[in-house]
Amino acid sequence: MARQSQDLEAEVRAADPLARGARAGGRAAAARRPEVAAAGWERRAELEAELQAFAAAHPGGWNHEEWVDLLAVLAARGHDTANDAAIGLALERERLGQALARVRGLGERRRLAILERWDRVCDVQAAGADELARLPGLNPGLAQRVVDALR
DSSP: OHHHHHHHHHHHHHTOGGGTTTSHHHHHHHHHOHHHHHHHHHHHHHHHHHHHHHHHHOTTOOOHHHHHHHHHHHHHTTOOOSOHHHHHHHHHHHHHHHHHHTSTTOOHHHHHHHHHHOOSHHHHHHHHHHHHTTSTTOOHHHHHHHHHHTO
16 A cells, blocks of 8 residues: 555656656756746746645645635636646645744754655654654654644
């Protein structure tokens, strides 16, 4: 089951609308048509800002109706919402990043180490303090504070 989840996440990341332009093909296209690349990065920044605002307004998570409403707002503002799984994953990562930013003693390097390993608040909660403490720079006390802050 965990393998299927990892495969799905890899597939979602590969099709992530927030990652367009970051892959080699995107750089090659950008070299040929810089105005297209600039427009793509501008749209990406707009989408990231929308997701940041939504996550900040819903630190405890969101329900299905709120999720559907967000997708409708994004579509109305001209964003491609065809890959809602990729948008959802980016939103979950944003929520986790914002929650980690509120943990006292958790600096940028440690926060990024957690974000490299896990994508969602529930993933970190399921991992627990013992697994978190195995990451470089996270002692058991700080790992427990992270888990407690995410409850």
